[in-house]
Amino acid sequence: MSGKKIIAKIIDSLPDGAEQSVCTCGGLEGLISRLPDNSEIEEISLIFRALADEKRINILSMLEIQPLCVCIIRAVLDVSDSRLSYHLSILKKAGLITGEQKGTWITYSLTEKGKKWFFSCKQNME
């Protein structure tokens, strides 16, 4: 079934007058065409899922002050090693932080992406 036909079918299922209410954007078709594409939506929600945890927000808050080794983060947050590693890995996968080995220790810091997102978060909370 073609795109046009699918849209026609959707419109058909709407109550009377609903389609007309979509007036400023080229109807249902215009609406659908202006949604972000799937890969972008996936990337956005990967980042938001990474940000959607209190421990991880605390980690970002600490790293915004200065790069820190795992043991300091661990001490401040009072969590187990493996639990902290898990949260760090989520932030790393989302591209918000990066870790650099320095001898035995690993020092984490915000990436540019991490700084950008955390900064706008802070702004929006003001």
Place this chain on the structure above:
Amino acid sequence: MSGKKIIAKIIDSLPDGAEQSVCTCGGLEGLISRLPDNSEIEEISLIFRALADEKRINILSMLEIQPLCVCIIRAVLDVSDSRLSYHLSILKKAGLITGEQKGTWITYSLTEKGKKWFFSCKQNME
């Protein structure tokens, strides 16, 4: 146990040299004092949890274009009524959208908060 004593205990548990690495922010104590407080952290993660879902990002994208009734959103996203209601309720609880009854229909739109967060999300994705 007092705050100072707790911090002293934490420092005690750190490997040699770790505390000295926290140099630019007044040591562990300075670090802890600069973390956001709990209520703020909770509010932030409520918002991020609301944003951490692909359907909900799509909903916000649609509402950014114009206010829409439930049946249009439902048609575009192709989800069941109850599933859509669930996602709308999450966004509403986070204060990102608001619904206004217009006759039989309910029209949802972005709140100021919703616009602010969604805008900075778009900016960060550029």
Place this chain on the structure above:
DNA sequence: CATATGATTCAAATTAATTTGAAACAGGTA
């Protein structure tokens, strides 16, 4: 090389979020 320490990985258990379908609710109309 053996050992110690900082950090990660893995699988199992727990907890939280999402989906589903049935039932209920609310406004409009005959």
Place this chain on the structure above:
DNA sequence: TACCTGTTTCAAATTAATTTGAATCATATG
């Protein structure tokens, strides 16, 4: 009133995220 339609609510089932503790890895040092 009774009914229809758009929407929400609820409980049960499913799926995803998080936590836990043991095992492993990696680097430094005796």
